[in-house]
Amino acid sequence: MRGVIVLDFSATANSTFMYGLGALVAAFITILSGVFLIRAWRAGRRQGLTAGVMLKVIRTSAVFTIVPSIAILLGLITMAGGLGVPLPWIRLSVIGSVQYELIAADSAARSAGLPGLLLRYMTPEIFASVMIVMTVCILAGPVFNLFFLKRYLGRVNRLQQKDNRWGKLVVASLFMGMICTFLGNPILTVRETPRAGWIALLVMAIAAVIYAGCDALVRYGKQKWLDGFALPISMIAGMVVAGLIG
Amino acid sequence: MSSRSPHDQPVVRAPYSETIHFVSRVWTGLGLILILAIPVLFCLRYQVWPDGQAILAGLLKVGVIYLPIGVIEAITFGPILGGGASYLAFITGNLTNLKIPCAVNALEQAKVEQGSEAGEILSTLSVATSSIVTNLILVMGVLLLIPLTPVLQSPVLTPAFANVIPALFGALGYMFISRNWRLSVLPLLFILILFLTLPLGIAKTISGGLIPITVLVTLIGARVLYKRNWV
Numbered sequence: 001m002r003g004v005i006v007l008d009f010s011a012t013a014n015s016t017f018m019y020g021l022g023a024l025v026a027a028f029i030t031i032l033s034g035v036f037l038i039r040a041w042r043a044g045r046r047q048g049l050t051a052g053v054m055l056k057v058i059r060t061s062a063v064f065t066i067v068p069s070i071a072i073l074l075g076l077i078t079m080a081g082g083l084g085v086p087l088p089w090i091r092l093s094v095i096g097s098v099q100y101e102l103i104a105a106d107s108a109a110r111s112a113g114l115p116g117l118l119l120r121y122m123t124p125e126i127f128a129s130v131m132i133v134m135t136v137c138i139l140a141g142p143v144f145n146l147f148f149l150k151r152y153l154g155r156v157n158r159l160q161q162k163d164n165r166w167g168k169l170v171v172a173s174l175f176m177g178m179i180c181t182f183l184g185n186p187i188l189t190v191r192e193t194p195r196a197g198w199i200a201l202l203v204m205a206i207a208a209v210i211y212a213g214c215d216a217l218v219r220y221g222k223q224k225w226l227d228g229f230a231l232p233i234s235m236i237a238g239m240v241v242a243g244l245i246g
Numbered sequence: 247m248s249s250r251s252p253h254d255q256p257v258v259r260a261p262y263s264e265t266i267h268f269v270s271r272v273w274t275g276l277g278l279i280l281i282l283a284i285p286v287l288f289c290l291r292y293q294v295w296p297d298g299q300a301i302l303a304g305l306l307k308v309g310v311i312y313l314p315i316g317v318i319e320a321i322t323f324g325p326i327l328g329g330g331a332s333y334l335a336f337i338t339g340n341l342t343n344l345k346i347p348c349a350v351n352a353l354e355q356a357k358v359e360q361g362s363e364a365g366e367i368l369s370t371l372s373v374a375t376s377s378i379v380t381n382l383i384l385v386m387g388v389l390l391l392i393p394l395t396p397v398l399q400s401p402v403l404t405p406a407f408a409n410v411i412p413a414l415f416g417a418l419g420y421m422f423i424s425r426n427w428r429l430s431v432l433p434l435l436f437i438l439i440l441f442l443t444l445p446l447g448i449a450k451t452i453s454g455g456l457i458p459i460t461v462l463v464t465l466i467g468a469r470v471l472y473k474r475n476w477v
Binding site for chain 1: 262263265266267269270271273274275276277278280281282284285287288289291292294295296297299300301303304305307308309312313314315316317319320321322323324325326328329330332333334336337338339340341342343344346347348349350351352353355356358359360361363364367368370371372373374375376377378379380381383384385387388391394395398399402403404405406407408409410411412413414415416417418419420421422423424426429430433434436437438440441442446449450453454456457458460461462463464465467468472477
């Protein structure tokens with residue numbers, strides 16, 4: 001032992017060291033994303049994609065990302081009460097998502113004998129255990145990619161080349177399955193807390209109607225400027241209604 | 247621009263979808279090392295030994311569900327995102343609530359097909375941009391946490407941000423169902439029946455890992471529609 005005495009765990013969870021780790025992860029993610037961005041841009045130019053098309057994708061993606069990212073930041077604030085600020089920052093920057101992190105951290109804390117995810121009951125040993133559980137349980141996806149993604153995507157590509165119409169339908173079905181699952185989730189909320197569930201369904205309906213309106217304006221009203229903004233506008237419209245009546 | 251003599255042979259490059267795997271695997275490996283290093287560095291710095299029983303109990307509780315889900319997610323989302331974007335999205339996270347809708351929306355706006363070479367490139371551009379923006383917002387949020395917390399937790403903004411996912415999937419739902427409504431009938435019916443008939447506790451427990459099952463149902467329906475030439 002080098003004489004490290006931990007009295008107030010909040011100070012440890014929010015220490016300069018932990019913020020340093022957070023900064024390290026943030027720097028890694030920035031470099032990683034930058035490398036992929038540059039490689040994709042160069043590949044795009046070789047492929048014959050125009051700078052205009054690629055810039056449009058970058059702009060659309062940046063604008064689209066703002067609102068969900070603020071929701072992720074809100075998740076960070078929620079988790080900070082139980083884990084301090086740096087660990088949620090780290091966990092929400094790599095692999096995880098708010099839903100997963102909260103479930104994993106809470107389960108790990110309860111497994112260690114805590115009544116819940118509460119910083120005031122945390123000890124360094126439990127905190128380390130929570131970190132390990134949160135980290136290890138989310139690794140399956142990237143580990144799969146590391147060893148199997150190339151071969152798997154090769155098979156999918158061969159399927160698409162063999163039967164292009166069915167191949168396209170498979171990819172469309174993957175996304176449709178995901179959308180339909182999320183469309184059904186508010187039904188569970190209605191059963192559990194009816195008011196919150198009905199608000200979620202209303203938000204969904206409003207976002208869909210506003211998107212349909214934007215889509216019609218782009219297609220028939222020649223409002224091309226709306227093209228990259230239809231999704232964020234419809235989301236914000238739905239969320240504004242939730243804010244007003246929620 | 248590089249100058250090339252007329253005698254030089256033009257460089258024939260393999261397609262992006264093939265070359266991206268090597269570099270992506272290197273970065274994924276580095277990412278995994280960094281992610282695993284965080285708890286190790288914490289233990290070393292504070293000289294603590296984690297509670298083995300708590301880890302085992304936590305792994306059994308959480309890992310049993312989330313480790314298979316991770317693999318199934320990679321299988322499900324890989325073809326949607328394509329090579330480069332998949333590696334990147336699985337390191338930077340927030341897949342269903344951000345990266346996948348972001349990439350799909352970007353391809354939609356660019357009128358490029360998913361699964362094509364151009365689609366793979368644009369999907370990577372989209373996920374990389376999204377990761378940088380999220381990273382920036384999180385860094386700014388951490389730096390401004392004290393003044394931002396009461397604003398983000400205000401009575402108006404809390405319910406608004408609690409409904410980001412319904413707002414996102416409401417709009418995306420219109421976008422995709424309006425184009426291919428036949429494909430959506432079976433999965434929507436499946437989810438509706440499942441969520442209305444199952445006891446609430448069971449329905450809530452399975453809802454987290456339901457996407458692959460709904461995808462399977464959608465694929466079965468798609469195969470029937472395809473055979474009958476209805477899609």
